[in-house]
Amino acid sequence: MIQHLSQILNRERLVQYFSVSALALILMIQVWLFGAAAALATGAYSFPNVSPGEPTWVIDQASVLSRLTRGEISTQLEELAEATGKEVRFVTIHRLDYGETIESFASQLFEKWFPTPEAQENQVLLALDNVTNGAAIHTSEGLRSILPEETATSISQETVMVPLRNGNKYNQAFLDASDRLVAILSGQPDPGPPVIEVNIQTEGTFAKAEETDSKSATIIVVALLVVATVIPMATYFLYQAFQ
The missing domain is CATH 1.10.287 (Helix Hairpins)
Known part of the structure; x- marks a missing residue:
């Protein structure tokens, strides 16, 4: 027992x-x-500080841009800043913090880098998250007369998005965005969004x-x-x- x-x-x-x-x-x-x-998530707190006039034009944390593209864009934005005093910075990230959107991220990073109205003057920030391929632009109040909200939205949602929808062409997307922003902020006519070509294709069966x-x-x-x-x-x- x-x-x-x-x-x-x-x-x-x-x-x-x-x-x-x-x-x-x-x-x-x-x-x-x-x-x-x-x-792996990213927030504005993880980025180093950037001040007005500092020649940091492209931060490619998501590693989606080639060295040639980063160099070409940096040269364009450097020349724009020297000629007009207007500064544009591009940021790519891989995966947002939980509950964050690309719009809130761009706003928080803009406020972190340029915390005062004086620092924010003549500043533009374009941010992209390569997991969702979402993009957003944040601009200073003083630039909205030449870069209104509808134009900024067109750049982030059309100029950037069209190449991404056509095969994740990040280099083309950022080069096109740089060309358009430089033209507008230099006082030239807005070249407008890219022309969208409609191609009829059979739906693929491959998983993303x-x-x-x-x-x-x-x-x-x-x-x-x-x-x-x-x-x-x-x-x-x-x-x-x-x-």
């Missing part, structure tokens, strides 16, 4: 041990999957990168949950079989 009770207690302890181990494994996977995404990543993560979680459930059960039955 005592030996039988001892065997029952040992089995219960074994099952409890593997159940706790499985739960710990599940929690570790959840932290790995969801914590990693949060660690974001969809693939999401499906892969789901498969991993499901597989681990199955393993975490099966192992304690199999251990229990094997233990009973050899008693």
Whole structure:
């Protein structure tokens, strides 16, 4: 009788041990999957300070622009600042903080870099998040007479977006945005948004990168949950079989 009770207690302890181990494994996977995404998020606080007149024109944190493109844009914006006193800066990021939008990010970064009305004068900031391909422009009050809100929106949502919708052409998107901003802020006629060509194509069946990543993560979680459930059960039955 005592030996039988001892065997029952040992089995219960074994099952409890593997159940706790499985739960710990599940929690570790959840932290790995969801914590990693949060660690990669970006906020205005993570960017170094930039002051008016400082020759920092392009910050490509998302690494979507070539060195040639960054150099060409920096030269254009440097010449614009020297000729007119108007400064434009481009920022790319990879993944926003939870609950953040590209518009709120651009606004916060603008306020961080140029905290006073005097510092904000003649400043323009174009920001893009390459996960959602969302873009936004934030400008100073003094520039809105020559760069009104509707024009700024057209630049971020048309000049930038058209090349991105046509194959994620980031270099072209930012070069086109730079050309248009430089023309407007130099007092030249607005060249306007790009002409959109309508091409009829059959819908592809290939999954997007974001969809693939999401499906892969789901498969991993499901597989681990199955393993975490099966192992304690199999251990229990094997233990009973050899008693």
